[in-house]
Amino acid sequence: MSQAPGPLAGRRVLLVEDEYLIAETMEEWLRMAGAEVIGPVPSVAHALALIEGAAPRLDGAVLDVSLGRGETARPIADRLNELGVPFVFATGDLRIIDDRVHRERPRLEKPIRRLQLLATLEALFASRSPTSR
Amino acid sequence: MPRSATMVNRQQVLADFGELALQSLELDEILHEACRLISTTLGTGRAKVLEIMDRGKSLLVRAGVGWKPGIVGKLYLPMDEHSSETFAIKAREPVITHDISKEDRFEVPPFMKDAGVVAFINVPIFLPGGRTYGLLQVDAIEPQEFGYDDIQFLRTYAIILGPVIDRLLMARILRSTEERFRLTVEAALDYAIFLSDPQDRITDWLPGAEAVFGWTAEEAIGRHTAIIFNPEDLENQRDRWETETARREGVAPNVRWHVRKDGTQVFIEGSTRALRDTDGTLLGFLKIGKDVTERRAGEERLRESEERFRQFGEASSDLIWIRDAATLQFEYLSPAVETLYGTSREALMAGDTLERWADLIYPEDRDQALSRIHSVRAGARTTGTFRIRRPSDDETRWIDNTDFPLFDETGRVQRVAGIAKDVTDARMSAARQEVLVAELQHRSRNLLGVIASLASKTLGEQGPPASFQARLQALSRAQGLLSRYGSDTAEVGALIRAELEAHTEIRPPKVVVSGPRVHLTASQVQNFSLAIHELTTNAVKYGALRNGAGQLSVTWTVGRNGKGQRQVALAWTEQGVEVNPETVNRRGYGRELIERALSYALRAETEFVLAEGGVQCRIQLPLE
Incomplete structure (x- = not known):
């Protein structure tokens, strides 16, 4: 699967999204584009656990900002920042991540469209080569 | 000679x-x-x-x-x-x-x-x-x-x-001494001075008495002093009491309302004195009194005005306070202080009241609160909010203040005053509102994502548009129930009944729905109701609800799971259904929804079994 042809071929992408139906759909879109999806996972705890297991080989991430029960993706974003892994925010609430550290990150407004997601990730990866062999 | x-x-x-x-x-x-x-x-x-x-x-x-x-x-x-x-x-x-x-x-x-x-x-x-x-x-x-x-x-x-x-x-x-005395007495028009005989009949009526009571000397002399007594006082024999007391003790107080010739009232502060000869024989009485009606009226007005202010302050649920501008100590604190500051009025009015008050304020807010007091003393009007730690319950309260100077007649700031209001609840509700708006935006945008996802799944797999429409309606029913409760939750029984009623005419005893009232949160409701929708449509197409062939019971209980979390345990049990193996093996999107959607983010455990007689589904959903 990781060698499948497509604009995101060979890219390992962490997907964090608490809404099952949306997560499932995005997962499919990414796979179809050739990416290897890490997840999807619905919470900070799950996401951090995956990052620690796969970090050296992560190319990027798509982070839903609001993860239910008041939890936000900020700890995940902070951790990815430390690791130098690029990511995009996917959010239904435009105000929720507005601090200085993350304001400049690319951001996708929900509802997310397939082409928009793929184009944003492509742009994110444009100057980098895939980490996976 | x-x-x-x-x-x-x-x-x-x-x-x-x-x-x-x-x-x-x-x-x-x-x-x-x-x-x-x-x-x-x-x-x-x-x-x-x-x-x-x-x-x-x-x-x-x-x-x-x-x-x-x-x-x-x-x-x-x-x-x-x-x-x-x-x-x-x-x-x-x-x-x-x-x-x-x-x-x-x-x-x-x-x-x-x-x-x-x-x-x-x-x-x-x-x-x-x-x-x-x-x-x-x-x-x-x-x-x-x-x-x-x-x-x-x-x-x-x-x-x-x-x-x-x-x-x-x-x-x-x-x-000349006598003359002086006469002039003095006659000039004292503020003082009613007159003499009466031992029977209390008027014998001398000086100009002051005329000025105060309105009777001339000619009219008054020879009459009983009762002419200047109020009827009630006469009834109570006040006149007798005064002369008797003066007779016995030399002098009696004469402080009460008197009546003037024209019937109006005049308040006199004075005394009745017994006059005796050198051998002790009673000659009569000397009565001297001052007309203090105006002063009394003034005092009365002042008392009333003070009373009015006191009532206003005591009744106000906002705190009204006044400090002396020179010392900045409290002069007045309305009782609302006990609710606002959680401290007794007495405790706040004792010792250095500025310091005592400042101690209640959060250290971060204290300097600003104090500097506002000082700028009011300099003549400014200010408003501002600070936090206090309320001693009665150790709670943080937000106090909103409107402070203003009170000037004396020379225009100097004499007092510093203000009205304080506890705005904690208002602030909380504003904050809550903000969260709600954010939540609403998040939810509606997510919902569009969910719909898009349902559409692509249902239609992408060549499912009939009717299925998509039905799923969309299930979603909208769930949303409708959420908004109906207005509290961001929906009740399990209501969700299930709404779904069943939308798809079947079959009613009890063929369908039994029972369980305690338990509410699910907004994030749970969406997936839960989609799962119930899939179970229902499945039952209508292939199971217990098809042509009213079988029996359906949906029951649930609230208890604890293995980790001690509260959970709702629901059992969907169909009976009397002729099982068709072909439909059983069909692992469609509906079944996927039931088995995965609830467990993904809601950490529910689901078990879907096609047993003898029909579908048996168990859902254990942790409550938040």
Whole structure:
């Protein structure tokens, strides 16, 4: 699967999204584009656990900002920042991540469209080569 | 005139004079008459009386006959050492000058020389007790040999004059004292002063009494003092009480409303005093009182205004406070302080009240709160909010303050005052509102994502558009229930019934829905109701609800799972269904939804089994 042809071929992408139906759909879109999806996972705890297991080989991430029960993706974003892994925010609430550290990150407004997601990730990866062999 | 005749004549003069002196009360008249009689008797045509003035520094020509105008009553002679007058006063005996042209002992005052006086006698007048009043002086314009008889006559005359003068002087002093007293009393118009007899009938009614009560002296005198009593006081025999008390104790207070002639009320502060003779016989009563109606009305207005402010402050649920501008200490704190600050009014009003108050404020907010107080003292109006730690429950409260200066009549800031309000709840609800709006935006955007996802899944797998529509309707039903509760939750029973009613006409006893009331949160509702939707449509198409062939029971309980979390455990049980293996093996999107959607983010455990007789599904969903 990781060698499948497509604009995101060979890219390992962490997907964090608490809404099952949306997560499932995005997962499919990414796979179809050739990416290897890490997840999807619905919470900070799950996401951090995956990052620690796969970090050296992560190319990027798509982070839903609001993860239910008041939890936000900020700890995940902070951790990815430390690791130098690029990511995009996917959010239904435009105000929720507005601090200085993350304001400049690319951001996708929900509802997310397939082409928009793929184009944003492509742009994110444009100057980098895939980490996976 | 033979000597004896002269003597008789002189005796007669003295007697006449004595009679006059007894009758007359006018000192000037008596002295003038004395001079006339003497000058006539001695045939000199001139005589005068000199009175010592200015504590012995000068002599006034008090009375006299035979003198030009401008002398009697007007001329003052200095009492110098070289005058015969001074000599006579000091020697306390008569001094005679027979011929002033031969006189080398004394200097003669110019007015006497001008009048042609050549001879005179000075006889001192002594008052009882020995004090010298002045001189009796007889002047002649021809040299005269004053004889022994003449001198004795004049001495006798002077001796009679002394007590007469003394009596009249005393009377004059007395009269002027009385006059002064009368003037004083009559001028005291603010004071009602009157006297009554032992039966309390008015005997004296002074102008002040008329001014205060409106009755004239003519009208009042002879009437009972009851004319100025209120009917209620008369009924209570207040008048009797006052006179009885005065009779017994000398004086009784007289402080109450009185009635005026025109029927209006006047408040008097005064007393009733018993007047007694030296032997103790009651003469009557002296009543003195001051009209204090205006002052009382003013005090009443002040009291009312203070009462009004107090009521306002006590009733206000906002805190009203006032500080002294100089010391910044609290002067007033309304009772709301106990609710707002969770501290008793007494505790906040004790000691250094500024410091005590500041101690309650969060350290981060304290400086600003204090600086606001200081800027109000400088004349500014301010508003601001600070946090306090409320001692009664250790809660953080937000206090909103509107502070303003109170000025005295010179425009100086006399007090610093303010109104404080606890805005914690308002702030919380504003914050909650903000969260809700964010949540709403998040949810509606997510919902669109969910719909898009459902569409692509359902239609992408060549599912019929009707299925997509049905799923969309299930979603919208769930959303509708969420908004109906208005509390961001939906009840499990309501969700299930709404779904069943949308798809089947079949009712109990073929369908049984039962379980306790339990609410699911917004994030749970969406997936839960989609799962119920899939179970329902499946049952309608292939299972218990198809043609009313079987039985469906949906029951749930609330309990704890293995980790001790509260959870709802739901059992979907179909019975009496002929199982068709073909449909069982079909692992469609519906079944995927049931098995995965709930477990993904909601950590639910689901078990879907096709048992003998129909579908059995168990869902264990942790509650938040």
